[in-house]
Amino acid sequence: MKPIRGGAGEAGQVAARLATAPRAVSRGSLVHRLLEDERVLGVLLLVPTIVLLTLFIAYPFAKGIWISLTSASVGQAGEFVYLKNFVKVWNDSIFQRAAYNTFVYTAIATVAKLALGMWLAILLNRHFRGKRLVRAAMLLPFIVPTVLSTFAWKWMFDPTFSVLNWSLYQLGLIQTRIGWLTDPTLALGSVIAVNVWRGMPFYAISLLAGLQTVSPELQEAAAIDGASAWQRFWRITWPLLLPVTMVVTLFSVIQTFADFQLVYVLTGGGPANSTHLFATYAYQIGIITGLLGEGAAASLAMFPLLFVIVVIQLWYIRRVEGR
Amino acid sequence: MDTPKQRDAARPGPVDRRTFVKGAGLVGAAAGIEGILAARRAPAYAQGTKLHLLRWNDFVPAADEALAKIVTDANKALGAQITLERINANDLQPRITAAISSGSGPDIIHMLHNWPHLYEKSLADVSDVAEPIGKAEGGYYEACQAACKVGNVWRAVPHTIVPGQIAYRKSLFEEVGAKEFPKTWQEYREVGKKLKAKGFPIGQTAGHTFGDAPGFWYAYLWSWGGQELARDGKTVAIASKETLESVKFAVAFWKEACDEGGLAWDDSNNNRAFLSGTISATLNGASIYVESLRNKDKYKTDKGALMHTDILHGAMPAGPAGRFHYHAGFHHAVMGYGKNQKLAKDLIKFLHKTENYEAWFTPQRGFSVGATNVWQKHKMWDQDPVMLPYKTAALSFRFFGYAGPPTAKATEVYSKYIIVDLYAKAIQGMKPEEAVAWAESELKKIYA
Numbered sequence: 060m061k062p063i064r065g066g067a068g069e070a071g072q073v074a075a076r077l078a079t080a081p082r083a084v085s086r087g088s089l090v091h092r093l094l095e096d097e098r099v100l101g102v103l104l105l106v107p108t109i110v111l112l113t114l115f116i117a118y119p120f121a122k123g124i125w126i127s128l129t130s131a132s133v134g135q136a137g138e139f140v141y142l143k144n145f146v147k148v149w150n151d152s153i154f155q156r157a158a159y160n161t162f163v164y165t166a167i168a169t170v171a172k173l174a175l176g177m178w179l180a181i182l183l184n185r186h187f188r189g190k191r192l193v194r195a196a197m198l199l200p201f202i203v204p205t206v207l208s209t210f211a212w213k214w215m216f217d218p219t220f221s222v223l224n225w226s227l228y229q230l231g232l233i234q235t236r237i238g239w240l241t242d243p244t245l246a247l248g249s250v251i252a253v254n255v256w257r258g259m260p261f262y263a264i265s266l267l268a269g270l271q272t273v274s275p276e277l278q279e280a281a282a283i284d285g286a287s288a289w290q291r292f293w294r295i296t297w298p299l300l301l302p303v304t305m306v307v308t309l310f311s312v313i314q315t316f317a318d319f320q321l322v323y324v325l326t327g328g329g330p331a332n333s334t335h336l337f338a339t340y341a342y343q344i345g346i347i348t349g350l351l352g353e354g355a356a357a358s359l360a361m362f363p364l365l366f367v368i369v370v371i372q373l374w375y376i377r378r379v380e381g382r
Numbered sequence: 383m384d385t386p387k388q389r390d391a392a393r394p395g396p397v398d399r400r401t402f403v404k405g406a407g408l409v410g411a412a413a414g415i416e417g418i419l420a421a422r423r424a425p426a427y428a429q430g431t432k433l434h435l436l437r438w439n440d441f442v443p444a445a446d447e448a449l450a451k452i453v454t455d456a457n458k459a460l461g462a463q464i465t466l467e468r469i470n471a472n473d474l475q476p477r478i479t480a481a482i483s484s485g486s487g488p489d490i491i492h493m494l495h496n497w498p499h500l501y502e503k504s505l506a507d508v509s510d511v512a513e514p515i516g517k518a519e520g521g522y523y524e525a526c527q528a529a530c531k532v533g534n535v536w537r538a539v540p541h542t543i544v545p546g547q548i549a550y551r552k553s554l555f556e557e558v559g560a561k562e563f564p565k566t567w568q569e570y571r572e573v574g575k576k577l578k579a580k581g582f583p584i585g586q587t588a589g590h591t592f593g594d595a596p597g598f599w600y601a602y603l604w605s606w607g608g609q610e611l612a613r614d615g616k617t618v619a620i621a622s623k624e625t626l627e628s629v630k631f632a633v634a635f636w637k638e639a640c641d642e643g644g645l646a647w648d649d650s651n652n653n654r655a656f657l658s659g660t661i662s663a664t665l666n667g668a669s670i671y672v673e674s675l676r677n678k679d680k681y682k683t684d685k686g687a688l689m690h691t692d693i694l695h696g697a698m699p700a701g702p703a704g705r706f707h708y709h710a711g712f713h714h715a716v717m718g719y720g721k722n723q724k725l726a727k728d729l730i731k732f733l734h735k736t737e738n739y740e741a742w743f744t745p746q747r748g749f750s751v752g753a754t755n756v757w758q759k760h761k762m763w764d765q766d767p768v769m770l771p772y773k774t775a776a777l778s779f780r781f782f783g784y785a786g787p788p789t790a791k792a793t794e795v796y797s798k799y800i801i802v803d804l805y806a807k808a809i810q811g812m813k814p815e816e817a818v819a820w821a822e823s824e825l826k827k828i829y830a
């Protein structure tokens with residue numbers, strides 16, 4: 060179709076053509092009118108997103124809730140059992156241990172990742188030779204597939220051949236082997252350390268992006284006024300970085316809370332359940348034992364609390380952004 | 383050039399049953415199709431459909447190669463297109479869960495342990511395959527039957543057992559005065575104490591790992607007379623004097639004789655520790671010995687001898703109640719959703735044909751043994767005396783859940799590592815009485 064260029068003659072011809080095809084025009088103009096309506100257009104543009112979210116987020120989530128309320132096992136739909144699965148996992152000592160571990164794991168790992176990530180971001184925000192190379196290298200733990208890097212850590216923590224123990228022994232710092240994965244407390248500490256190692260670059264690079272939006276003039280002005288490095292950080296950098304920090308922490312809490320691969324590869328939840336998390340225990344019940352209902356209940360048990368944490372964080376982010 | 387009429391005649395039109403049979407009769411007369419028609423069933427080669435067989439990655443590559451050849455032969459013999467897929471044993475259950483939930487996937491899946499009980503409703507009845515094989519081969523081992531027969535129905539065909547025996551260093555044991563492998567736990571503890579003092583402890587996992595940990599601790603429990611359930615199959619019987627004695631002994635045994643890093647070992651740690659010469663003995667499949675043979679020059683003892691010349695195997699020591707083992711049983715299950723169940727059963731029969739099974743069994747050299755008694759008599763056992771303990775290992779094979787049946791509940795106990803952790807907790811410092819009480823409370827919740 061030729062574009063309408065304007066002019067009385069051409070306009071007349073167009074009008075005549077439209078007059079000879081009234082039905083097509085009315086249909087076309089109806090679609091046109093609808094698309095001109097922002098509300099309709101908005102809904103239409105949202106449709107693909109809604110379909111995707113429904114298919115890949117809402118449906119599996121609703122299905123998970125439904126399964127957790129049934130006695131479903133692999134190959135059997137099961138019956139509706141109300142909250143029986145939740146009651147069972149709640150009274151399960153292994154689940155209680157997994158719940159405790161998950162909270163300790165998430166809390167310590169999140170704080171450590173934030174502190175170290177912030178420290179690294181501030182360092183990398185300075186000018187020095189090879190800055191780009193260091194920035195790229197810093198991302199390595201985040202880029203390497205988790206399973207692969209966790210296997211490397213598994214070898215480093217190996218009860219017999221640990222390179223860490225060997226190094227400490229050679230340096231004269233230890234006389235006997237350290238049971239990185241055999242002692243219950245150390246085992247949980249070790250998996251937290253690996254999580255911090257892996258997750259820190261995400262904090263560092265996100266906070267570094269945030270830092271670069273902070274005007275250096277503010278820092279310079281404060282320095283001229285005699286503010287110390289700590290005062291400059293606490294009074295200028297931290298408040299300006301808070302919205303980014305909150306968003307990064309939000310994502311990190313969700314990811315850490317639901318962590319699976321790392322513990323599965325390093326310890327399988329052992330020794331004696333001392334490193335089980337919600338996700339690893341849910342996998343054990345749902346997939347290895349085939350009790351899908353109970354597995355879903357163990358998996359969803361973390362949802363209410365995670366939901367509250369996320370809501371509080373989102374509320375706080377809005378508050379901070381609204382200042 | 384063809385006329386339209388000729389073209390119409392040449393064009394394949396709808397074929398009714400009568401025309402097809404007449405045409406097929408003419409074409410196939412030389413192949414004896416009358417006999418097939420008389421038998422009122424298609425010959426095996428006429429079934430010509432696709433089949434997907436999912437198995438674990440065998441530890442013995444030569445056996446996997448033999449299996450690939452057998453499957454190629456099966457393609458010809460059954461007129462099928464068989465896809466043989468091998469994955470890590472740990473990945474089988476996620477695949478099974480996905481396949482059953484979606485109602486599609488491999489036609490035959492390799493099952494371990496008592497999985498036929500776990501997936502009973504989703505597996506085809508294969509009694510017509512399992513029963514004749516068992517009868518023809520002198521009967522299945524009791525544990526194989528317990529694993530695959532749910533009620534009166536066979537839900538999988540027992541294929542093989544990967545037995546566990548204790549691989550030990552002959553020279554080290556001799557140095558501390560043990561001319562032969564210890565027969566009782568007390569003897570093993572005493573020998574182990576001396577070995578640990580020399581810097582060569584016994585290596586045993588008490589971690590969360592699917593093979594060696596349950597393989598050792600279940601068998602250990604039974605040897606002391608401890609049991610998960612009473613004979614009625616319902617009453618939890620773990621809290622007994624026998625179990626408590628076993629826990630107390632285990633704590634001392636661990637401290638005096640074992641590598642204490644074993645709490646964090648998986649199924650491969652003991653292999654590495656043994657082959658690098660840091661431990662003197664460990665419960666394992668024959669993989670340590672097989673690997674030492676495969677790479678003879680790579681593995682040497684502290685005295686420079688080839689490692690494989692210093693390895694022998696012994697059965698689990700006996701406790702007050704006797705000597706028992708828990709081995710890894712492998713079975714083939716025909717999936718209930720499969721559209722070619724007849725062909726799947728034919729393939730299993732084909733794999734169990736004596737000449738085919740033998741072609742796969744021989745290169746195993748005893749790493750995997752037959753699920754039926756007849757394979758104890760095979761001439762393969764004359765090849766290597768080091769492997770002889772594996773020959774009859776399956777005779778003392780018990781299944782978890784004992785003294786009850788290996789039900790899905792028993793799997794829950796197994797998969798939650800309750801029996802392994804009963805000992806691991808005590809080893810870590812929990813009072814033996816408390817560890818037993820903990821295990822009892824967990825078992826009661828599961829069997830409620």
